Amino acid sequence: MKQHRKKRLINILLISLLSGSGVLMVLYALNTNLDYFYTPSEIISEKLPSNKRIKVGGMVREGSVTRNGEDISFVITDYEESISVQYKGIVPDLFKEGSGVVALGYMENNSLKAEKVLAKHDENYMPPALNK
């Protein structure tokens, strides 16, 4: 009987240990891999560390898109403040001046070096932060 209970205890300990470390691992990974979403105003008013990957959402300012070969730059605005964005590659089909956009990347010298540019697959899309 004693032997049996001991074994059971070991089993329970093993299961809790495994699940517990799994949960801890998940929480740790969550904290180190978050992308924060900002509007241009929030970026101007808050000081952001440049090593943090962020998402910036807003509208593409009319007349701000310039292309140079495969490089494209544009300005994201929330009609209060603006942030300029540099990107290399193909922008989505729905990307156009005056419509909503979300860019993901790192801040560098007050402009965003984007790794990804997203436009919602919906003509009537407004970035949620602007919709408040």
Next chain:
Amino acid sequence: MLVDLSHFLSVLSTTLFLLTSTLVLVLDCEKKHSSILIKRAFSHAFILLFFSFAIYVYLAATDDFSVVYISQHSNSMLPIFYKVTSIWSAHEGSMFLWILFLSAWGFVFNLNKDSNLKIKNFAIGIVSIIIVGFQLFLLITSNPFETNLPFSPINGADINPVLQDPALAIHPPFLYMGYVGFVIPFAYGLAFLLNGNAGINWEKVVRSWSVSAWIFLTIGICLGSWWAYYELGWGGYWFWDPVENVALMPWLAATAFVHSLSVASKSKSLRIWTLLLSIIVFSLSLFGAFIVRSGIIDSIHSFANDPQRGMYLLIFIGIILFSSLWLFTSRFDLLTSKTKIKSFSKESFISLNNIFFGVLIFATMMGITYPLIYELAYDQKISVGAPFYNAIYAPVAVLASIILIISIESKWGRSFKKIQKFNQLNLSLALSLVAAISLYFYANNGSAIIYMSAFVGFLLLIRYLILLVFNTFQKKHINIPSMLAHMGLGMLILSVSANSIFSSERVFNMYPNDIKTYRNISISFNDLQLINNSNHDSIRAVFKVVDSNGKSSLLYPEKRKYFVRGQITSETAIKVTPLKDIYITIGDQLDNKSWVVNVQLNYFIRYVWLSAIMMALSGLIIVISSYRSKP
């Protein structure tokens, strides 16, 4: 009016489903004649719903734009195939299809003979009440039968062009069949608890039902991944989008569930956990429906926001979840088994891997819900992307695969036998290590975890191949479905790792007649053509691609403009070779008449989908052989 008939049949079938569940409640379910009555009521309810849907399909195929939903999502210029598939291109119609499938599973289950009348009838009652709940949801909050008479439009608003695609047309039906198929194990498990006789092997009864639903879910997810790859133009097979994740969670839970089912039905252990899993799988499926249809999460897949729908679903799903968990907690001691799991037996390893499945599901759930919680708490929008999921999935997959490898050697119900004369495991380990190390020296980039993943991928494939060869020679039994599914897993892990090691992309700025070279592949921009189609115009670029082995082929990426919505879409052009895909998309034309051209080399991507097919095939073998072995 045909649409009114369809509407009427739908309402009528709902009342009949309600009647069925009432019959289960009031009749003595052990009696044969009450059983016949319940069976008939359910069958008739399904047939009515089926005809309601069939009429709806006819209305869509014949352009009846007096129906609001059809007028908003179809168009007379569409090919007939897309007129029909437009039914499930948005919320109301897809919910209709979802419910049809839910009752279809019930219908087939209902036709089947079952030795235990009481449990079967209880299960039918539970399925009926779930159908009633969702039918009310459809009819009250999202009525697809609404008409816009007398001012019906002459033509419809068209289906979103990115959805006009064969893979996407069949992707939702497969996915829905998978989701709702888990209603059978769910209802049967609860019926078993209600009945209260622990001696009945309910796990054996629901096994092939669960595996069938799992096959649909596997193929559904695979089709979605394939579609996203060639249609969205991002060149990936998985984006960790919340809506992809809500399909992945029930898949993971269902995979754990079908494994636990074999443990529970063979060794009478893990029975409590298995029953809990049947509840978890179905709840996760319903959670998926809630996430997609409530608009709570911002995703390219989500349907239009409507708080009323979200609220209804949340309450209804909450009721299902809490009542089933309440039943579970009040009755689970019924299943407490005397048989303890022996260490190092097959079931001990499966139990261990259940924990890993749990960690993955928990992580995915956190990835979906944490941004919502965080925003509520700190008023700061965040998102969780691929780096988080990679950080969890890669190490967990490696650990779980190692457990799986060890378990191949193990037996049901008893501990490991001591090492055999010739150790196949050591041979596989050595070969896989050599393979992984050569891969590292060949490619020479990527992180340690990728090579560890590649190593376990090799290990799984090689281990099973060696097993296959030796057991064939020694005329020993081989568990074909298990081998096929787990080699599929090995293939998946290996191709995902190799894809991330070798794949690359580059953006070029090209004028027509330009020639560029990228990683020994020459790409020449030969021509531009204007093409007029029935519902769109397109600009088609012609590229001649010469691979490093001298083989040349022509690729035609397009930019399309659809008339009705004025929407512009890009079509990728892909050259498939055994090892890699050459994947070209064109972007915008610049002011100086040059074009932005994106060239991707996606290695081993086809094997990602092949592995899903192997898993589905394994499930198919299980279902067919269990059907055959029935008397």
